[in-house]
Amino acid sequence: MNKIVLVLFLSVCTFLNAQKFEGLANTPPMGWNSWNTFATDINEDLVKGIADKFVELGLKDAGYEYIVLDDGWMTKERDPNGNLVADPEKFPSGMKALVDYVHSKGLKFGLYNCAGNKTCAGYPGSRGHQYQDARLYASWGVDFLKYDWCDTSELNAQESYFTMRDALYKAGRPVLFSICEWGDNKPWEWAKDVGHMWRITGDIINCWDCEVGHGSWSSSGIWKIIEMRKNEKTRQVAGPGHWNDYDMMEVGNGMTAAEDRSHFAMWSILNSPLMMGNDVRSMSKETLNTLTNSEVIDVNKDGLGIPGFRFSNEDNIEIWVKPMENEGWAIAFINKNDTVAQIDFDWGKHPIGDDVSQQFMQVENNTFTIRDLFGHKNIGTTKKSLKASIGVHDVLMITLSKK
Ligand code: GLA
Numbered sequence: 248m249n250k251i252v253l254v255l256f257l258s259v260c261t262f263l264n265a266q267k268f269e270g271l272a273n274t275p276p277m278g279w280n281s282w283n284t285f286a287t288d289i290n291e292d293l294v295k296g297i298a299d300k301f302v303e304l305g306l307k308d309a310g311y312e313y314i315v316l317d318d319g320w321m322t323k324e325r326d327p328n329g330n331l332v333a334d335p336e337k338f339p340s341g342m343k344a345l346v347d348y349v350h351s352k353g354l355k356f357g358l359y360n361c362a363g364n365k366t367c368a369g370y371p372g373s374r375g376h377q378y379q380d381a382r383l384y385a386s387w388g389v390d391f392l393k394y395d396w397c398d399t400s401e402l403n404a405q406e407s408y409f410t411m412r413d414a415l416y417k418a419g420r421p422v423l424f425s426i427c428e429w430g431d432n433k434p435w436e437w438a439k440d441v442g443h444m445w446r447i448t449g450d451i452i453n454c455w456d457c458e459v460g461h462g463s464w465s466s467s468g469i470w471k472i473i474e475m476r477k478n479e480k481t482r483q484v485a486g487p488g489h490w491n492d493y494d495m496m497e498v499g500n501g502m503t504a505a506e507d508r509s510h511f512a513m514w515s516i517l518n519s520p521l522m523m524g525n526d527v528r529s530m531s532k533e534t535l536n537t538l539t540n541s542e543v544i545d546v547n548k549d550g551l552g553i554p555g556f557r558f559s560n561e562d563n564i565e566i567w568v569k570p571m572e573n574e575g576w577a578i579a580f581i582n583k584n585d586t587v588a589q590i591d592f593d594w595g596k597h598p599i600g601d602d603v604s605q606q607f608m609q610v611e612n613n614t615f616t617i618r619d620l621f622g623h624k625n626i627g628t629t630k631k632s633l634k635a636s637i638g639v640h641d642v643l644m645i646t647l648s649k650k
Contacts, residue, residue: 265413268421272443273487274548276423276520278313278357279306280393280495283451283524287319287368290337291345298352300527307354309539310548311523313391313423314349315357318368325371330383331360346388357391357423358384362407363398372398373411381414381422389422394442396428404432405441412441425492425520430476435484435491444492444520448475451494451524453501455640469497469510470583473517477557483603485518487552492520499525499534505641508621511537512579512644515547516555516569542620543644546577553604555579559597564588564637568599570606576615576647582637590643592633608647615647 279297281289298314301307320342322332333342342358349356360380361372373380373394384392394411396404408426415422426438426445434445452459454468467475472493485491493514498507514521523538530538546569555569555577563584569577576599582588600607608615615629621644627633629647637643 265409266416267412267424267441267443268416269488271421271423271488272490272520274552275490275518276313276391276425276444276522277309277311277544278315278355278391278521279311279523279527280315280317280357282317282359283453283495283497283500284526286317289316289319291340294345295348296528298349298354301354302352304527304535305539306523306527307352309541310544311521311538313355313357313522315359315391315393315522317359317393318361318366318370318395320358321370323370325376329376329379331371331376331380343387350388355390356388357393357425358389359393359395361395361397361399362402362404362411362428363396363400365398367395367397374399374402374407377411377414378417381411381418384415384422385418385420388420390420391423391425393425393427396431404428404434405437408434408438408441427492430479433479435479435481439484439489443488444490446492446494447479447481448472448494451497453497455502455506469502469506469513473513482554482556485552485554490518490520491554493517494519495522495524497524498538499523499527499530503640504533504537505638507534507537508644509579509581509640509642511540512543512581512620512642513567515543516567516577516579516644518547518552518554518569521547540621542618542623542646546571546620546644546646549577551604553601556601556603558599562588564590568601570601570604571646574606574613574649576606576608577620578645578647580635580637580643580645582639582641585639587639588637590633590635590637594629594632613649615649618646618648620644620646 346356363372424442426442429449430447438445450466452466456470457468481491549571558566558568565581567579594610
């Protein structure tokens with residue numbers, strides 16, 4: 248009997264001890280990650296340049312906060328004590344000095360590692376070193392850890408991510424924990440109390456709707472990524488503190504300006520983290536305008552934190568709807584045709600409502616003001632049909648707010 252009580256007591260203690268840091272992602276995290284553009288070709292000048300531009304270009308003011316170094320920041324071997332070593336050729340001043348630089352700009356700093364023996368690019372993974380690595384990150388002042396899933400044969404995903412979460416917690420420095428196992432183990436079913444965001448798909452690539460094979464795996468364009476988990480319960484689970492991660496953005500990486508706008512609108516309406524993946528030091532004015540559109544970002548940051556859903560897809564015009572605070576709505580009309588489309592949307596004929604949030608528009612009893620988030624102007628009310636012309640692969644993104 249006493250033994251059972253003791254075991255129960257110890258389990259409760261372990262449970263109470265093991266948690267993630269709360270309050271770090273009340274809205275989807277925003278920042279920049281090196282992988283999409285630079286892969287392992289990273290160094291301290293790049294990071295400093297990006298941090299400078301965050302401030303100079305108003306990205307910081309727009310809400311972008313984390314600068315994350317992805318794979319390739321370490322040497323190929325640990326040191327004799329088993330510690331990870333920042334590659335001295337890429338980071339001659341050392342990681343601590345670089346983190347201090349990023350912090351001095353009022354920004355936060357993130358690193359990448361992997362649950363397996365090796366990272367996806369073949370650098371030392373954290374398997375067997377989780378607590379040691381977590382202490383090292385804390386000593387450098389790291390604020391964010393992206394934790395990947397390569398070289399993990401026979402490992403159990405839940406256990407691996409729980410272990411790293413506990414190691415970070417034990418190290419004592421609040422770290423936003425970004426789970427990256429590509430949705431293979433359905434993290435939306437178990438990761439809510441483990442990480443702050445979890446990838447739901449394999450890697451993104453900079454195209455509208457393509458798929459590019461790499462032998463045993465493939466990367467996916469924007470719409471392939473959006474479609475991939477459509478039959479899963481991802482939407483019901485995400486919310487303040489824990490988000491579905493649709494991967495780092497490809498805005499500014501070669502798609503048309505219209506496609507970039509649609510991509511950004513979708514990441515916002517889906518409540519994905521907004522992690523830029525382009526070279527922000529050399530981006531065009533148009534890309535900057537898209538990425539810093541505060542009205543679109545506000546949709547992503549809406550206090551309800553309920554991801555949007557596909558309302559309809561007729562004539563290749565996708566309509567996505569997201570319930571918002573104060574009984575408002577955000578709606579994206581996306582033209583997937585290769586020709587300009589005219590829309591004529593009669594609010595009375597398309598009753599908008601959401602079973603998950605139990606929010607219903609009831610347009611017959613309410614009038615909403617319509618605001619065009621890329622045009623930055625009010626464009627009427629729901630008393631009249633919404634008529635608009637939408638360019639090829641472009642988006643009309645609006646909010647509806649009660650008068
Ligand atoms: C995996 C991840 C990517 C990136 C690379 C780095 O493919 O999904 O986002 O981190 O590894 O090697």
